Amino acid sequence: MEPVIVHGGLFYNEDCISGAREHLQDNSVDLIITDPPYGIRGDTLHQHYNRDERCVIPGYVEIPDHEYADFSVRWIREAERVLRPGGSLYIVSGYTNLYHILHALKQTCLQEVNHCIWKFRFGVFTRRKYVSSHYHILFYEKPGGRRVFNTECRYGLSEKTDDGRSPNTSDREDVWAINREYKPGQQKNKNELPRALLVKMLQYSSNEGDLVCDLFLGGFSTAEVAIGLNRRVIGFEVSEEIFFTKIHKLGQLKPGGLLDNLRSPLVRRNKNEGQKWTARERAALASRYAALRARGRQRKEIVAVLCEEFGRGRFSIEKALQKR
Numbered sequence: 534m535e536p537v538i539v540h541g542g543l544f545y546n547e548d549c550i551s552g553a554r555e556h557l558q559d560n561s562v563d564l565i566i567t568d569p570p571y572g573i574r575g576d577t578l579h580q581h582y583n584r585d586e587r588c589v590i591p592g593y594v595e596i597p598d599h600e601y602a603d604f605s606v607r608w609i610r611e612a613e614r615v616l617r618p619g620g621s622l623y624i625v626s627g628y629t630n631l632y633h634i635l636h637a638l639k640q641t642c643l644q645e646v647n648h649c650i651w652k653f654r655f656g657v658f659t660r661r662k663y664v665s666s667h668y669h670i671l672f673y674e675k676p677g678g679r680r681v682f683n684t685e686c687r688y689g690l691s692e693k694t695d696d697g698r699s700p701n702t703s704d705r706e707d708v709w710a711i712n713r714e715y716k717p718g719q720q721k722n723k724n725e726l727p728r729a730l731l732v733k734m735l736q737y738s739s740n741e742g743d744l745v746c747d748l749f750l751g752g753f754s755t756a757e758v759a760i761g762l763n764r765r766v767i768g769f770e771v772s773e774e775i776f777f778t779k780i781h782k783l784g785q786l787k788p789g790g791l792l793d794n795l796r797s798p799l800v801r802r803n804k805n806e807g808q809k810w811t812a813r814e815r816a817a818l819a820s821r822y823a824a825l826r827a828r829g830r831q832r833k834e835i836v837a838v839l840c841e842e843f844g845r846g847r848f849s850i851e852k853a854l855q856k857r
């Protein structure tokens with residue numbers, strides 16, 4: 534089948550397993566962000582969510598319970614094949630079939646980087662138990678290459694909040710509190726992911742021009758955000774109804790249109806960052822450390838002084854001190 538091409542992205546109204554086999558080469562994709570059907574008999578979801586079902590685009594293809602395990606093995610094997618060494622994979626999953634996905638991942642060479650929790654406030658209503666308000670985000674990598682992880686893409690390591698905390702560390706914690714989008718009256722896919730969640734994954738794990746793949750496009754939210762951030766996209770959606778309702782909207786996007794609205798991190802580069810330590814510099818560090826220690830200064834304070842004086846980060850100073 535021929536793809537629909539929008540802003541250079543290739544979109545296939547096809548099953549992603551046979552489609553990937555036919556259209557995607559081995560080791561060709563930099564990043565996969567995907568959100569497979571949850572296998573929770575989606576048609577009854579509306580009974581739990583307080584939402585207007587008339588706005589949900591029909592045609593969502595669910596996977597029957599008894600097929601879920603095998604289905605997960607087959608699509609995850611394709612994800613493994615097409616990802617380049619060093620490429621990253623994010624899978625968003627509910628908990629019902631999480632074990633099938635984890636089991637399928639175990640059968641590949643892919644390695645876990647983080648198991649994140651996406652916490653949101655738009656919970657399923659319950660009365661006699663806790664309110665469900667999270668999904669799982671499985672962040673894996675394909676070994677054998679350098680993985681992109683843009684540590685300072687959103688907050689600089691040296692930034693501090695007014696109460697002295699590091700926004701960089703908070704942003705990189707493995708629990709992400711991001712609310713679902715509330716779009717009253719607008720047409721949307723069942724389980725549409727919020728843009729803020731996708732922006733985060735794309736910023737940390739890809740660069741402009743990288744090839745991003747979504748095997749289960751649904752409402753095309755991954756594709757939309759990837760185009761908005763100037764990434765190249767390829768994707769699959771098996772439902773004809775969903776595919777053709779959503780694809781025309783992609784054309785209205787401006788490639789790179791989200792870039793201007795991104796927060797600029799305050800990145801302070803240490804003067805000697807990335808430079809090899811010379812023997813002379815190591816000796817100077819050791820003697821300066823000893824001198825400060827002799828004056829009764831605490832190690833933490835000393836390291837802060839040495840960072841300034843030697844133009845290096847704390848980690849680099851600590852490592853050099855250990856090697857003395």
Ligand SMILES: C[S@@+](CC[C@H](N)C(=O)[O-])C[C@H]1O[C@@H](n2cnc3c(N)ncnc32)[C@H](O)[C@@H]1O
Pocket residue numbers: 547548549550567568569570571592593594595722723724725726727748749750751752753754755769770771772775
């Ligand atoms: C959880 S939704 C994706 C939601 C999407 N991330 C979004 O934000 O809108 C899963 C989608 O996968 C589609 N799907 C189911 N089986 C598929 C298959 N074998 N190949 C491609 N798409 C499939 C469903 O029709 C559904 O639209």
